[in-house]
Amino acid sequence: MSAIAPVPDSATRLDFPPSSTSSLVERLLADKRSPHTQKAYAKDLKDFFRTTTGCEPTPEMVAAFLRLERLEAKSVVLDYKAKMIERGLSEATVNRRLAAIRALVNYAYEAGQCGWTLSIRNEKVKPYRDTTGISREAYRQVLAVLDRETLKGKRDFALLRLLWDNALRRGEVSNANIKNFDPEARTLKIYGKGKGTQAEIIDLSRPTTAALLEWLENRGEASEEAPLFIALDSVNFGHRLTGSAIAWIVKQTCLKAGITKPMSPHRIRHSSITAALDATNGNVRKVQKLSRHSQLDTLMIYDDNRQKWQLEITDLLAEML
Secondary structure: OOOOOOOOOOOOOOOOOOOOOOOHHHHHHHOOOOHHHHHHHHHHHHHHHHHHHOOOOOHHHHHHHHOOOHHHHHHHHHHHHHHHHHOOOOHHHHHHHHHHHHHHHHHHHHOOOOOOOOOOOOOOOOOOOOOOOOOHHHHHHHHHOOOOOOHHHHHHHHHHHHHHHHOOOHHHHHOOEHHHEEOOOOEEEEOOOOOOOOOEEEEOOHHHHHHHHHHHHHHOOOOOOOEOOEOOOOOOOOOEOOHHHHHHHHHHHHHHOOOOOOOOHHHHHHHHHHHHHHHOOOOHHHHHHHHOOOOHHHHHHHHHHHHOHHHHHHHHHHHOO
């Protein structure tokens, strides 16, 4: 079905990254800072070669693809893109897999192992369709269901306050260590999305600072290098709370509070940003300091959704009849 010939079953299979050979794919993945990106690109490249050849990818297969003529390679990728769309994959997934292929080609080009670069148009994606989150009154109910007499309650209260007051992403919370928290200055050093090793210092509210202090004081002695938030169950006690664990805490606490809308740390972020826009009468420049979005256009989507201008015009049209 494609110009990339499959190899015999006896050939060495490529498990990204391979253990037996220093491959181009291995070096490409190692060049990515984010473990999430590494995992996603590995999965996406596997799917590309499986789909276009009908068998598991190998180093020889990768080399064969990179040796194709530019137009021939582009035809293979366009065929793959069409098949992804036929499979009903979302626009975001299609674009991410195309990005992985482009990254491989570009890396090979820079390494002198490919004589062309790849230009494939992405599918259009409408970001942040639903940015509304929940109201501040609903979030008060979430905080109210926590038993703050228990260690778990103190931890979850500090965690949920931090998520709301600073509109943080779950990875930014999960990666924080005790040494990153300065209670006197009321700051927390975080490593934001797409920032690599570049730290950013954010200011904390007094209630969040107090909640973090109460949690740490009751948690007991811990190294400055220890995670800011840890698991408390008997099996994983002391281990860093992962992003998945934080998402689970958010989901279960919100369900307990009677919140019917599916909730996640990012949904809390949506809620905080929307509430901040409400409180500042849509001052996107101020709220950008909270959200840390690189583009004001993203915040304008939040503001448009908050003001429901489309509904206003729809109601005006309805009244004309």
